[in-house]
Amino acid sequence: MPDTQIHAAPHIGLPSYTPHPARSFALGEVHARPFRAVSSPRVFLRYGFVVDEEAVVADNAWFRDYCQSIGAQGPDEAVRHHLVRVGDTGLRRELHGEFVTYTWDGPLPASGDIEGAPAGHPFGAGFRPPGPLLVAVRLDLVKADGEAFSRQLERFDHASLAVSEVEDGAAIIASDFRQDGDGLTRMIIGDRSLSDVQAGVLTQRLLELETYRTFAMLGLTEANRQAPRVLAIEQGLLGIADRMRAIDGLDANRTLLDELTRLAADLEAGAAASAYRFGASRAYYMIVRQRLESIDERQRGGSFTFSEFLTRRMAPAMRTCETLEERQANLSRKLARAATLLRTRVDVQLQEQNRGQLEAMNRRARLQLRLQQTVEGLSVAAVSYYVVGLMAYLTKALTKSRFGALLPAPEIMTGLAVPVVLVVIFLMVRRIRKSHGDTEGHP
Structure with a gap:
């Protein structure tokens, strides 16, 4: 057979096109929150602050100055996630839609002592909070067979204690979702045989679980704030409906229509103010459910799992938000129907009045x-x-x-x-x- 030579085709560069302004963001978002391999014993502190646009700009400037002060490179203005490593510790800043989180992790003593504030944390007098604090959580990763893990389990409030086995029994997670003396929600992971990657994934999911759980509950505060107003509007509509059956006359119907219009305006203002909060709470609750599903819990010793504990307490809160939204929507439709009826009555009475005026004009003519x-x-x-x-x-x-x-x-x-x-x-x-x-x- 004759020899056959294969000639490699010369490399031809592909054309470059004008990228979409959001292309870098869309591609980078997939890698925005990478899991970091960690090993026990280690401690994590996370603080979440509610911010607006002005607070974000000010916080960006402060964080860049902070990074420069410790000899690290600060983030660009468009960067939403930035990690600073100082020795064996790390500080990650993450910008979300309505809040900013700062997460610090560092080593625990070899003894696994988890008492007191961890050494080397940056949340001291030099730290500048960008807004009101909402999330504060401490997560300790220690050996499951160590004294620190068993001692912390004893300190938890057993009336609200949730304990689960995860990663096919490679770890035990526990929390009572209450705050300690520093205002931190304490969570603990008992490491049995976790790999460093598994430990990194589990810590990040638990921190996100507590973060989004807290923000999801903001919907309940908004529902409690709006409920008296909705009730007052419902009672006002009922009173107007009763008066509609009892009165007649153009002036009386116009007065009722004005009152009904004011009620509708109050309702729409409240619904507009709460629409974002309720929508955000639904989204956060879905993330919480996803995180609970991803950790794949197994019950341990008859205690609540994280899923059981949080679902029993969060589901009624979310249902309260949904119910109030439904009440607002139904009330809006009722107000619209009542307003249509009143306008029809006013129009008919105006036509009758105009007809009388025309007849009088004809008589005068x-x-x-x-x-x-x-x-x-x-x-x-x-x-x-x-x-x-x-x-x-x-x-x-x-x-x-x-x-x-x-x-x-x-x-x-x-x-x-x-x-x-x-x-x-x-x-x-x-x-x-x-x-x-x-x-x-x-x-």
């Missing part, structure tokens, strides 16, 4: 026409009287002229002129009135 006809008749007589008088003067003058002998007496001539003058004046007035009518009918 007919009276004016009769009066005009009467005046016209009188005017014919009056004008005829003056014309006949003028003709009397004329006949007297003619009889005294040289032709006077040929003419009848002035009285006879004046009397004969009366019917002629009346007919002529009547025809003239009639013609004038007809010309005026034609002018009014054609612009």
